[in-house]
Amino acid sequence: MKYKIKNNSLDELIELARSGDMDALEEIIKRQQKNVYATLYYLNAKPDEIMDLTQEILFKVAKNIKKLKNPRTFKSWLNQIIINQFYDTLRKKQKSVKKVCLENTEESKTNFEIPDFASNPYQKAVDKELEAAIKNSIHKLPDPFKAAIIMRELQGLSYEEIANATNSNIGTVKSRIARARLKLQEYLKPYLS
Amino acid sequence: MLKGNLTCENISRLILPYIDDKLTENQRNRVAIHLRNCPFCMEKYRIIKSLFDKIKQKNIQRAKKFQQYKLLSAYCDNEVSENTKDNIEASLALSCELTQKAIKINNLKKLMNYVFESQFANIELNMEKDIINRLKNDNIFKKIKTKIKKFKLHF
Ligand SMILES: [Zn+2]
Numbered sequence: 456m457k458y459k460i461k462n463n464s465l466d467e468l469i470e471l472a473r474s475g476d477m478d479a480l481e482e483i484i485k486r487q488q489k490n491v492y493a494t495l496y497y498l499n500a501k502p503d504e505i506m507d508l509t510q511e512i513l514f515k516v517a518k519n520i521k522k523l524k525n526p527r528t529f530k531s532w533l534n535q536i537i538i539n540q541f542y543d544t545l546r547k548k549q550k551s552v553k554k555v556c557l558e559n560t561e562e563s564k565t566n567f568e569i570p571d572f573a574s575n576p577y578q579k580a581v582d583k584e585l586e587a588a589i590k591n592s593i594h595k596l597p598d599p600f601k602a603a604i605i606m607r608e609l610q611g612l613s614y615e616e617i618a619n620a621t622n623s624n625i626g627t628v629k630s631r632i633a634r635a636r637l638k639l640q641e642y643l644k645p646y647l648s
Numbered sequence: 649m650l651k652g653n654l655t656c657e658n659i660s661r662l663i664l665p666y667i668d669d670k671l672t673e674n675q676r677n678r679v680a681i682h683l684r685n686c687p688f689c690m691e692k693y694r695i696i697k698s699l700f701d702k703i704k705q706k707n708i709q710r711a712k713k714f715q716q717y718k719l720l721s722a723y724c725d726n727e728v729s730e731n732t733k734d735n736i737e738a739s740l741a742l743s744c745e746l747t748q749k750a751i752k753i754n755n756l757k758k759l760m761n762y763v764f765e766s767q768f769a770n771i772e773l774n775m776e777k778d779i780i781n782r783l784k785n786d787n788i789f790k791k792i793k794t795k796i797k798k799f800k801l802h803f
Contacts, residue, residue, distance in 0.1 A: 477780060484776040493768045498717065513775055517783045589763050608760045614727045632725070633718040640756055647755050 469526035480520060484513050490610055497605045498541050499594050512540050513580060530612050531619035538602060585646055592642035600635035607632055654682045659689045667700050723754045
């Protein structure tokens, strides 16, 4: 890969990728993959599906980057793809629940390889209990609150970007984030004093 | 439609919509006349009205509190206008309670950011090569498809 690509800003990379630069596109994916993965993790994607979902989302990004008109809207656009793909999969799964029940053989219980947090040596330093508490608290939030607070705190999106990603207005985003925080403060009280 | 004078029984049905201002002008006047002339219903009205006012007051306070929290939460995200920011900072300087609230929001932010950062810091996904290859294959496949189409058109 060309050395200069690594020093480019995301905006510059998007411009390059839109004009067909594959190295730039590769760098974008490289930089964004963890974001996508982490977001799905907190949206409560199933551990055995999270890698596939991340793949699908990143592929959609790669395939459609030329359609993105303004690099500034990349984050909103990416999150729109994440949310749509996540809830689409969820809906399809709900529809096929009956089928799955009938086909629930041993074969279908294949184990996929996913990164295991526990086997990571650096992870020992982090309070496992706290991590679980945050995950559980976020999962308890209603979907719109969940998505808004994840985009804000995990990905650092602005309110405007969140509004665009979720097809709502800034006032609604403000409310959702505040409501999410009120709930999280309640759930996480033992860790916040 | 109610005709003639309202009975006490009518009133017990109309008291809530009367307090809630859900009656027509005509109905409202007739309830008022009855209340003026019936101490029994008047007493009932007073009790319900005071309860109603208390609930309303509480709801207003709760809504105000949430508005304030919402503003503070946006302030902690640096998502308020310069003007609002100045106002909030002036209020923070004057109110310990408000400052406590802001500190709590910031603590929550810090806690979440700390966990998010440490949790995913050492995960390696390395999906980029696969994605690019898949895209290239996809593109080649598309080109072949269009070539086949052209080929078919020629013959
Ligand atoms: Zn009466």
